[in-house]
Amino acid sequence: MxxxxxxxxxxxxxxxxxxxxxxxxxxxxxxxxxxxxxxxxxxxxxxxxxxxxxxxxxxxxxxxxxxxxxxxxxxxxxxxxxxxxxxxxxxxxxxxxxxxxxxxxxxxxxxxxxxxxxxxxxxxxxxxxxxxxxxxxxxxxxxxxxxxxxxxxxxxxxxxxxxxxxxxxxxxxxxxxxxxxxxxxxxxxxxxxxxxxxxxxLEKAYAARLRDAFAHLGPDRMKKEDFALLRLGRHFRLSPKVKLVVGRDETENAMLSGFAPGRIRLDFPDVPGPTALLEGEVSQDELLLAARIAARYADSPPGEETRLIALMGGKPTELRVKPLSPDDPRLRELRVG
Ligand code: SF4
Structure with missing residues:
Protein backbone atom coordinates (compact mmCIF):
# COMPACT_ATOMS: atom_id res chain seq x y z
CA MET A 1 0.00 0.00 0.00
CA LEU A 202 -34.17 11.38 20.73
CA GLU A 203 -35.62 11.48 24.24
CA LYS A 204 -39.39 11.25 24.44
CA ALA A 205 -39.89 13.94 27.10
CA TYR A 206 -37.52 16.43 25.49
CA ALA A 207 -39.06 15.84 22.06
CA ALA A 208 -42.57 16.47 23.45
CA ARG A 209 -41.44 19.75 25.02
CA LEU A 210 -39.72 20.85 21.86
CA ARG A 211 -42.78 20.06 19.73
CA ASP A 212 -44.90 22.04 22.18
CA ALA A 213 -42.51 25.00 22.04
CA PHE A 214 -42.39 24.95 18.24
CA ALA A 215 -46.20 24.84 18.12
CA HIS A 216 -46.73 27.71 20.54
CA LEU A 217 -43.69 29.94 20.19
CA GLY A 218 -42.54 28.96 16.71
CA PRO A 219 -39.04 27.69 15.88
CA ASP A 220 -37.79 31.05 14.62
CA ARG A 221 -38.59 32.86 17.87
CA MET A 222 -36.72 30.32 19.98
CA LYS A 223 -33.33 31.32 21.26
CA LYS A 224 -30.51 29.07 22.39
CA GLU A 225 -31.51 29.46 26.05
CA ASP A 226 -35.09 28.35 25.29
CA PHE A 227 -33.73 25.02 24.04
CA ALA A 228 -31.59 24.71 27.17
CA LEU A 229 -34.55 25.42 29.47
CA LEU A 230 -36.45 22.50 27.91
CA ARG A 231 -33.92 20.18 29.57
CA LEU A 232 -34.84 21.29 33.11
CA GLY A 233 -37.79 20.79 35.47
CA ARG A 234 -41.42 19.79 35.00
CA HIS A 235 -43.20 21.68 32.23
CA PHE A 236 -46.88 22.70 32.26
CA ARG A 237 -48.65 24.37 29.34
CA LEU A 238 -51.23 26.65 31.02
CA SER A 239 -52.46 28.31 27.80
CA PRO A 240 -51.20 28.77 24.24
CA LYS A 241 -49.16 31.73 25.47
CA VAL A 242 -48.19 30.71 29.00
CA LYS A 243 -45.90 27.97 30.29
CA LEU A 244 -44.77 27.04 33.78
CA VAL A 245 -41.51 25.26 34.65
CA VAL A 246 -41.07 23.79 38.14
CA GLY A 247 -37.68 22.60 39.46
CA ARG A 248 -37.38 18.95 40.52
CA ASP A 249 -34.46 19.22 42.93
CA GLU A 250 -31.98 21.66 44.39
CA THR A 251 -29.63 21.51 41.44
CA GLU A 252 -32.44 22.28 39.01
CA ASN A 253 -33.76 25.05 41.26
CA ALA A 254 -30.35 26.71 41.20
CA MET A 255 -30.08 26.28 37.43
CA LEU A 256 -33.58 27.65 36.85
CA SER A 257 -32.61 30.87 38.66
CA GLY A 258 -30.26 31.56 35.75
CA PHE A 259 -33.25 31.59 33.39
CA ALA A 260 -35.31 34.02 35.52
CA PRO A 261 -34.57 37.28 33.63
CA GLY A 262 -37.55 38.01 31.35
CA ARG A 263 -39.74 35.51 33.22
CA ILE A 264 -41.82 35.53 36.42
CA ARG A 265 -40.08 33.68 39.21
CA LEU A 266 -42.01 32.02 42.04
CA ASP A 267 -40.28 31.32 45.37
CA PHE A 268 -41.38 29.88 48.70
CA PRO A 269 -40.06 32.05 51.56
CA ASP A 270 -41.51 29.99 54.47
CA VAL A 271 -41.15 26.31 53.47
CA PRO A 272 -38.72 24.31 51.34
CA GLY A 273 -40.09 24.42 47.81
CA PRO A 274 -39.16 24.43 44.15
CA THR A 275 -38.11 27.38 42.07
CA ALA A 276 -40.74 27.93 39.39
CA LEU A 277 -40.67 30.10 36.29
CA LEU A 278 -43.57 31.41 34.27
CA GLU A 279 -43.18 32.64 30.74
CA GLY A 280 -45.53 34.41 28.37
CA GLU A 281 -48.41 36.87 28.79
CA VAL A 282 -49.66 35.77 32.20
CA SER A 283 -53.17 36.65 33.47
CA GLN A 284 -53.99 36.85 37.19
CA ASP A 285 -55.87 33.52 37.00
CA GLU A 286 -52.88 31.86 35.35
CA LEU A 287 -50.53 33.29 37.95
CA LEU A 288 -52.67 31.80 40.73
CA LEU A 289 -52.94 28.42 38.99
CA ALA A 290 -49.17 28.39 38.46
CA ALA A 291 -48.65 29.17 42.15
CA ARG A 292 -50.99 26.31 43.14
CA ILE A 293 -49.18 23.87 40.86
CA ALA A 294 -45.75 24.92 42.17
CA ALA A 295 -47.06 24.69 45.76
CA ARG A 296 -48.04 21.08 45.13
CA TYR A 297 -44.29 20.33 45.04
CA ALA A 298 -43.41 22.40 48.14
CA ASP A 299 -43.16 21.02 51.68
CA SER A 300 -46.27 22.80 52.90
CA PRO A 301 -48.87 21.10 55.13
CA PRO A 302 -51.53 19.46 52.89
CA GLY A 303 -54.63 21.59 52.35
CA GLU A 304 -53.17 24.67 54.04
CA GLU A 305 -52.41 27.99 52.45
CA THR A 306 -48.81 28.62 51.43
CA ARG A 307 -47.09 31.94 50.90
CA LEU A 308 -45.20 32.57 47.64
CA ILE A 309 -43.29 35.54 46.31
CA ALA A 310 -43.73 36.24 42.61
CA LEU A 311 -40.84 38.30 41.26
CA MET A 312 -41.95 40.15 38.14
CA GLY A 313 -39.32 42.35 36.57
CA GLY A 314 -37.59 42.50 39.96
CA LYS A 315 -40.84 43.62 41.67
CA PRO A 316 -42.04 41.22 44.42
CA THR A 317 -45.73 40.37 44.79
CA GLU A 318 -46.98 38.22 47.66
CA LEU A 319 -49.43 35.40 46.90
CA ARG A 320 -51.25 32.99 49.22
CA VAL A 321 -52.62 29.82 47.66
CA LYS A 322 -53.71 26.30 48.51
CA PRO A 323 -51.56 23.67 46.75
CA LEU A 324 -53.29 21.60 44.09
CA SER A 325 -54.04 18.12 45.35
CA PRO A 326 -51.67 15.47 43.90
CA ASP A 327 -54.83 13.85 42.40
CA ASP A 328 -55.92 16.99 40.61
CA PRO A 329 -56.32 16.00 36.94
CA ARG A 330 -54.87 19.34 35.77
CA LEU A 331 -51.42 18.19 36.89
CA ARG A 332 -51.59 15.44 34.30
CA GLU A 333 -53.53 17.30 31.62
CA LEU A 334 -51.30 20.37 31.56
CA ARG A 335 -47.99 18.52 31.83
CA VAL A 336 -45.78 18.52 28.75
CA GLY A 337 -43.24 15.73 28.30
S1 SF4 B 1 -29.70 14.02 15.35
FE1 SF4 B 1 -28.81 13.14 17.23
S2 SF4 B 1 -29.12 10.94 17.01
FE2 SF4 B 1 -29.37 11.83 14.95
S3 SF4 B 1 -27.35 11.70 14.01
FE3 SF4 B 1 -27.49 13.71 15.00
S4 SF4 B 1 -26.60 13.43 17.07
FE4 SF4 B 1 -27.04 11.37 16.25
Whole structure:
Protein backbone atom coordinates (compact mmCIF):
# COMPACT_ATOMS: atom_id res chain seq x y z
CA MET A 1 0.00 0.00 0.00
CA UNK A 2 1.33 3.42 -0.88
CA UNK A 3 -0.96 5.56 1.26
CA UNK A 4 1.27 6.21 4.27
CA UNK A 5 1.29 9.96 3.76
CA UNK A 6 -2.41 10.51 3.02
CA UNK A 7 -4.32 11.99 5.89
CA UNK A 8 -7.93 11.39 6.96
CA UNK A 9 -10.35 13.25 9.20
CA UNK A 10 -12.18 10.84 11.54
CA UNK A 11 -15.45 11.83 13.18
CA UNK A 12 -15.27 10.70 16.82
CA UNK A 13 -18.54 10.58 18.74
CA UNK A 14 -17.16 8.99 21.89
CA UNK A 15 -18.79 5.68 20.89
CA UNK A 16 -17.31 2.39 19.81
CA UNK A 17 -18.00 2.45 16.06
CA UNK A 18 -16.30 5.77 15.37
CA UNK A 19 -13.31 4.74 17.51
CA UNK A 20 -12.99 1.50 15.53
CA UNK A 21 -13.29 3.28 12.17
CA UNK A 22 -10.50 5.67 13.19
CA UNK A 23 -8.42 2.77 14.55
CA UNK A 24 -8.75 0.78 11.30
CA UNK A 25 -7.81 3.82 9.20
CA UNK A 26 -4.74 4.30 11.33
CA UNK A 27 -3.86 0.59 11.14
CA UNK A 28 -3.99 0.88 7.35
CA UNK A 29 -1.21 3.44 7.56
CA UNK A 30 -3.05 6.73 7.11
CA UNK A 31 -2.48 9.80 9.20
CA UNK A 32 -5.67 10.50 11.17
CA UNK A 33 -7.01 13.68 12.77
CA UNK A 34 -10.05 13.14 15.00
CA UNK A 35 -12.89 15.65 15.27
CA UNK A 36 -15.86 15.91 17.57
CA UNK A 37 -18.72 18.37 17.10
CA UNK A 38 -20.50 19.70 20.14
CA UNK A 39 -24.09 20.46 19.08
CA UNK A 40 -25.54 21.57 22.41
CA UNK A 41 -27.89 18.56 22.37
CA UNK A 42 -25.36 15.88 23.30
CA UNK A 43 -26.07 13.64 26.28
CA UNK A 44 -23.66 11.83 28.53
CA UNK A 45 -21.26 13.10 31.12
CA UNK A 46 -17.63 13.41 30.15
CA UNK A 47 -18.23 12.89 26.43
CA UNK A 48 -15.40 15.26 25.48
CA UNK A 49 -13.13 13.38 27.89
CA UNK A 50 -14.00 10.11 26.15
CA UNK A 51 -13.22 11.62 22.76
CA UNK A 52 -9.91 12.99 24.05
CA UNK A 53 -9.12 9.58 25.57
CA UNK A 54 -9.86 7.98 22.18
CA UNK A 55 -7.44 10.41 20.54
CA UNK A 56 -4.80 9.58 23.13
CA UNK A 57 -5.38 5.84 22.76
CA UNK A 58 -5.08 6.10 18.98
CA UNK A 59 -2.15 8.48 19.18
CA UNK A 60 -3.89 11.07 17.00
CA UNK A 61 -4.67 14.77 17.46
CA UNK A 62 -8.31 15.63 18.17
CA UNK A 63 -10.18 18.83 17.34
CA UNK A 64 -13.18 19.65 19.56
CA UNK A 65 -15.45 22.04 17.68
CA UNK A 66 -18.44 23.86 19.17
CA UNK A 67 -21.10 24.13 16.44
CA UNK A 68 -24.05 24.72 18.78
CA UNK A 69 -25.10 28.11 17.36
CA UNK A 70 -25.27 27.00 13.73
CA UNK A 71 -26.74 23.61 14.67
CA UNK A 72 -29.94 25.25 15.97
CA UNK A 73 -30.97 25.96 12.38
CA UNK A 74 -30.68 22.22 11.62
CA UNK A 75 -33.02 21.40 14.50
CA UNK A 76 -35.48 24.15 13.60
CA UNK A 77 -35.77 23.48 9.88
CA UNK A 78 -34.57 20.03 8.84
CA UNK A 79 -35.01 19.42 5.11
CA UNK A 80 -35.39 15.69 5.60
CA UNK A 81 -37.60 15.78 8.71
CA UNK A 82 -37.34 14.20 12.14
CA UNK A 83 -36.90 10.62 13.35
CA UNK A 84 -38.81 9.01 16.21
CA UNK A 85 -38.16 12.02 18.46
CA UNK A 86 -37.12 15.46 17.25
CA UNK A 87 -33.83 14.09 15.90
CA UNK A 88 -33.11 15.40 12.42
CA UNK A 89 -30.57 12.62 11.74
CA UNK A 90 -30.11 13.04 8.00
CA UNK A 91 -29.70 16.82 8.20
CA UNK A 92 -27.48 16.39 11.24
CA UNK A 93 -25.14 14.00 9.39
CA UNK A 94 -25.02 16.29 6.38
CA UNK A 95 -24.28 19.31 8.59
CA UNK A 96 -21.47 17.54 10.46
CA UNK A 97 -19.94 16.13 7.30
CA UNK A 98 -19.94 19.54 5.64
CA UNK A 99 -18.02 20.75 8.67
CA UNK A 100 -15.70 17.77 8.42
CA UNK A 101 -15.12 18.54 4.74
CA UNK A 102 -14.10 22.11 5.61
CA UNK A 103 -11.71 20.70 8.20
CA UNK A 104 -10.37 18.17 5.68
CA UNK A 105 -9.51 21.00 3.32
CA UNK A 106 -7.98 23.09 6.09
CA UNK A 107 -5.85 20.23 7.39
CA UNK A 108 -4.76 19.06 3.92
CA UNK A 109 -6.47 15.69 4.44
CA UNK A 110 -7.72 13.54 1.56
CA UNK A 111 -10.87 11.93 2.94
CA UNK A 112 -13.25 11.70 5.92
CA UNK A 113 -14.08 8.54 7.86
CA UNK A 114 -17.09 7.82 10.04
CA UNK A 115 -18.21 4.90 12.17
CA UNK A 116 -21.48 4.51 10.27
CA UNK A 117 -22.59 0.91 9.79
CA UNK A 118 -24.90 -0.12 6.99
CA UNK A 119 -28.35 -0.94 8.35
CA UNK A 120 -27.58 -0.03 11.95
CA UNK A 121 -29.98 2.91 12.29
CA UNK A 122 -33.32 3.08 10.53
CA UNK A 123 -33.25 6.75 9.53
CA UNK A 124 -29.66 7.58 8.68
CA UNK A 125 -27.77 4.38 7.96
CA UNK A 126 -29.67 2.48 5.32
CA UNK A 127 -28.05 2.29 1.88
CA UNK A 128 -29.91 5.20 0.26
CA UNK A 129 -29.39 7.44 3.28
CA UNK A 130 -25.64 6.80 3.28
CA UNK A 131 -25.54 7.71 -0.41
CA UNK A 132 -27.65 10.82 0.07
CA UNK A 133 -25.49 12.04 2.94
CA UNK A 134 -22.31 11.52 0.89
CA UNK A 135 -23.75 13.58 -1.97
CA UNK A 136 -25.38 16.34 0.09
CA UNK A 137 -22.30 16.86 2.24
CA UNK A 138 -20.24 17.48 -0.91
CA UNK A 139 -17.81 14.72 0.10
CA UNK A 140 -18.97 12.17 -2.48
CA UNK A 141 -16.42 9.38 -2.73
CA UNK A 142 -14.20 11.07 -0.17
CA UNK A 143 -16.58 9.90 2.54
CA UNK A 144 -15.45 6.50 3.79
CA UNK A 145 -17.26 4.13 6.16
CA UNK A 146 -14.50 1.65 7.00
CA UNK A 147 -16.75 -0.67 9.04
CA UNK A 148 -19.03 -1.34 6.04
CA UNK A 149 -16.60 -0.34 3.28
CA UNK A 150 -16.64 -3.70 1.50
CA UNK A 151 -20.43 -3.48 1.12
CA UNK A 152 -20.47 0.05 -0.29
CA UNK A 153 -19.33 1.55 -3.61
CA UNK A 154 -15.56 2.12 -3.95
CA UNK A 155 -14.31 5.34 -2.38
CA UNK A 156 -11.44 7.69 -3.13
CA UNK A 157 -8.69 5.83 -1.17
CA UNK A 158 -9.64 2.61 -2.97
CA UNK A 159 -9.76 4.30 -6.40
CA UNK A 160 -6.33 5.79 -5.76
CA UNK A 161 -4.97 2.35 -4.90
CA UNK A 162 -4.13 3.29 -1.32
CA UNK A 163 -6.23 0.42 0.02
CA UNK A 164 -7.69 -2.79 -1.32
CA UNK A 165 -11.41 -3.52 -1.04
CA UNK A 166 -10.73 -6.30 1.45
CA UNK A 167 -8.90 -3.91 3.77
CA UNK A 168 -12.26 -2.51 4.80
CA UNK A 169 -14.79 -4.44 6.88
CA UNK A 170 -18.20 -5.80 5.93
CA UNK A 171 -20.17 -5.18 9.12
CA UNK A 172 -23.88 -4.49 8.79
CA UNK A 173 -26.97 -4.47 10.98
CA UNK A 174 -27.66 -3.65 14.58
CA UNK A 175 -25.62 -6.33 16.35
CA UNK A 176 -22.50 -5.03 18.09
CA UNK A 177 -20.85 -8.44 18.41
CA UNK A 178 -18.20 -7.98 15.74
CA UNK A 179 -17.36 -4.47 16.91
CA UNK A 180 -16.91 -5.64 20.50
CA UNK A 181 -14.73 -8.49 19.38
CA UNK A 182 -12.57 -6.15 17.25
CA UNK A 183 -12.33 -3.73 20.17
CA UNK A 184 -10.92 -6.54 22.33
CA UNK A 185 -8.58 -7.65 19.55
CA UNK A 186 -7.23 -4.13 18.89
CA UNK A 187 -7.20 -3.01 22.52
CA UNK A 188 -9.75 -0.27 21.88
CA UNK A 189 -11.31 0.46 25.25
CA UNK A 190 -11.77 4.22 25.20
CA UNK A 191 -15.41 4.53 24.21
CA UNK A 192 -18.66 5.02 26.06
CA UNK A 193 -21.30 2.28 25.94
CA UNK A 194 -24.37 3.24 23.93
CA UNK A 195 -27.13 4.05 26.42
CA UNK A 196 -30.30 5.10 24.62
CA UNK A 197 -28.65 7.42 22.15
CA UNK A 198 -26.12 10.19 22.04
CA UNK A 199 -28.54 13.01 21.66
CA UNK A 200 -31.31 14.51 23.80
CA UNK A 201 -33.44 15.13 20.71
CA LEU A 202 -34.17 11.38 20.73
CA GLU A 203 -35.62 11.48 24.24
CA LYS A 204 -39.39 11.25 24.44
CA ALA A 205 -39.89 13.94 27.10
CA TYR A 206 -37.52 16.43 25.49
CA ALA A 207 -39.06 15.84 22.06
CA ALA A 208 -42.57 16.47 23.45
CA ARG A 209 -41.44 19.75 25.02
CA LEU A 210 -39.72 20.85 21.86
CA ARG A 211 -42.78 20.06 19.73
CA ASP A 212 -44.90 22.04 22.18
CA ALA A 213 -42.51 25.00 22.04
CA PHE A 214 -42.39 24.95 18.24
CA ALA A 215 -46.20 24.84 18.12
CA HIS A 216 -46.73 27.71 20.54
CA LEU A 217 -43.69 29.94 20.19
CA GLY A 218 -42.54 28.96 16.71
CA PRO A 219 -39.04 27.69 15.88
CA ASP A 220 -37.79 31.05 14.62
CA ARG A 221 -38.59 32.86 17.87
CA MET A 222 -36.72 30.32 19.98
CA LYS A 223 -33.33 31.32 21.26
CA LYS A 224 -30.51 29.07 22.39
CA GLU A 225 -31.51 29.46 26.05
CA ASP A 226 -35.09 28.35 25.29
CA PHE A 227 -33.73 25.02 24.04
CA ALA A 228 -31.59 24.71 27.17
CA LEU A 229 -34.55 25.42 29.47
CA LEU A 230 -36.45 22.50 27.91
CA ARG A 231 -33.92 20.18 29.57
CA LEU A 232 -34.84 21.29 33.11
CA GLY A 233 -37.79 20.79 35.47
CA ARG A 234 -41.42 19.79 35.00
CA HIS A 235 -43.20 21.68 32.23
CA PHE A 236 -46.88 22.70 32.26
CA ARG A 237 -48.65 24.37 29.34
CA LEU A 238 -51.23 26.65 31.02
CA SER A 239 -52.46 28.31 27.80
CA PRO A 240 -51.20 28.77 24.24
CA LYS A 241 -49.16 31.73 25.47
CA VAL A 242 -48.19 30.71 29.00
CA LYS A 243 -45.90 27.97 30.29
CA LEU A 244 -44.77 27.04 33.78
CA VAL A 245 -41.51 25.26 34.65
CA VAL A 246 -41.07 23.79 38.14
CA GLY A 247 -37.68 22.60 39.46
CA ARG A 248 -37.38 18.95 40.52
CA ASP A 249 -34.46 19.22 42.93
CA GLU A 250 -31.98 21.66 44.39
CA THR A 251 -29.63 21.51 41.44
CA GLU A 252 -32.44 22.28 39.01
CA ASN A 253 -33.76 25.05 41.26
CA ALA A 254 -30.35 26.71 41.20
CA MET A 255 -30.08 26.28 37.43
CA LEU A 256 -33.58 27.65 36.85
CA SER A 257 -32.61 30.87 38.66
CA GLY A 258 -30.26 31.56 35.75
CA PHE A 259 -33.25 31.59 33.39
CA ALA A 260 -35.31 34.02 35.52
CA PRO A 261 -34.57 37.28 33.63
CA GLY A 262 -37.55 38.01 31.35
CA ARG A 263 -39.74 35.51 33.22
CA ILE A 264 -41.82 35.53 36.42
CA ARG A 265 -40.08 33.68 39.21
CA LEU A 266 -42.01 32.02 42.04
CA ASP A 267 -40.28 31.32 45.37
CA PHE A 268 -41.38 29.88 48.70
CA PRO A 269 -40.06 32.05 51.56
CA ASP A 270 -41.51 29.99 54.47
CA VAL A 271 -41.15 26.31 53.47
CA PRO A 272 -38.72 24.31 51.34
CA GLY A 273 -40.09 24.42 47.81
CA PRO A 274 -39.16 24.43 44.15
CA THR A 275 -38.11 27.38 42.07
CA ALA A 276 -40.74 27.93 39.39
CA LEU A 277 -40.67 30.10 36.29
CA LEU A 278 -43.57 31.41 34.27
CA GLU A 279 -43.18 32.64 30.74
CA GLY A 280 -45.53 34.41 28.37
CA GLU A 281 -48.41 36.87 28.79
CA VAL A 282 -49.66 35.77 32.20
CA SER A 283 -53.17 36.65 33.47
CA GLN A 284 -53.99 36.85 37.19
CA ASP A 285 -55.87 33.52 37.00
CA GLU A 286 -52.88 31.86 35.35
CA LEU A 287 -50.53 33.29 37.95
CA LEU A 288 -52.67 31.80 40.73
CA LEU A 289 -52.94 28.42 38.99
CA ALA A 290 -49.17 28.39 38.46
CA ALA A 291 -48.65 29.17 42.15
CA ARG A 292 -50.99 26.31 43.14
CA ILE A 293 -49.18 23.87 40.86
CA ALA A 294 -45.75 24.92 42.17
CA ALA A 295 -47.06 24.69 45.76
CA ARG A 296 -48.04 21.08 45.13
CA TYR A 297 -44.29 20.33 45.04
CA ALA A 298 -43.41 22.40 48.14
CA ASP A 299 -43.16 21.02 51.68
CA SER A 300 -46.27 22.80 52.90
CA PRO A 301 -48.87 21.10 55.13
CA PRO A 302 -51.53 19.46 52.89
CA GLY A 303 -54.63 21.59 52.35
CA GLU A 304 -53.17 24.67 54.04
CA GLU A 305 -52.41 27.99 52.45
CA THR A 306 -48.81 28.62 51.43
CA ARG A 307 -47.09 31.94 50.90
CA LEU A 308 -45.20 32.57 47.64
CA ILE A 309 -43.29 35.54 46.31
CA ALA A 310 -43.73 36.24 42.61
CA LEU A 311 -40.84 38.30 41.26
CA MET A 312 -41.95 40.15 38.14
CA GLY A 313 -39.32 42.35 36.57
CA GLY A 314 -37.59 42.50 39.96
CA LYS A 315 -40.84 43.62 41.67
CA PRO A 316 -42.04 41.22 44.42
CA THR A 317 -45.73 40.37 44.79
CA GLU A 318 -46.98 38.22 47.66
CA LEU A 319 -49.43 35.40 46.90
CA ARG A 320 -51.25 32.99 49.22
CA VAL A 321 -52.62 29.82 47.66
CA LYS A 322 -53.71 26.30 48.51
CA PRO A 323 -51.56 23.67 46.75
CA LEU A 324 -53.29 21.60 44.09
CA SER A 325 -54.04 18.12 45.35
CA PRO A 326 -51.67 15.47 43.90
CA ASP A 327 -54.83 13.85 42.40
CA ASP A 328 -55.92 16.99 40.61
CA PRO A 329 -56.32 16.00 36.94
CA ARG A 330 -54.87 19.34 35.77
CA LEU A 331 -51.42 18.19 36.89
CA ARG A 332 -51.59 15.44 34.30
CA GLU A 333 -53.53 17.30 31.62
CA LEU A 334 -51.30 20.37 31.56
CA ARG A 335 -47.99 18.52 31.83
CA VAL A 336 -45.78 18.52 28.75
CA GLY A 337 -43.24 15.73 28.30
S1 SF4 B 1 -29.12 10.94 17.01
FE1 SF4 B 1 -28.81 13.14 17.23
S2 SF4 B 1 -26.60 13.43 17.07
FE2 SF4 B 1 -27.04 11.37 16.25
S3 SF4 B 1 -27.35 11.70 14.01
FE3 SF4 B 1 -29.37 11.83 14.95
S4 SF4 B 1 -29.70 14.02 15.35
FE4 SF4 B 1 -27.49 13.71 15.00
Missing amino acids: SGEKAKAIALLSGGLDSALAAALTKRLGFGVVGVNFSTGFCTGQGRCDTVLAAGKGLGIPVRLLDVSDEYLEVVKHPRFGYGSGMNPCLDCRIFMLRRAKALMEKEGAEFVVTGEVLGQRPMSQHYRALKLVAEESGLGDRLVRPLSGRLLPPTYPEKRGWVRREDWLDIQGRSRRRQLSLARQWGVDWFSQPAGGCCIL
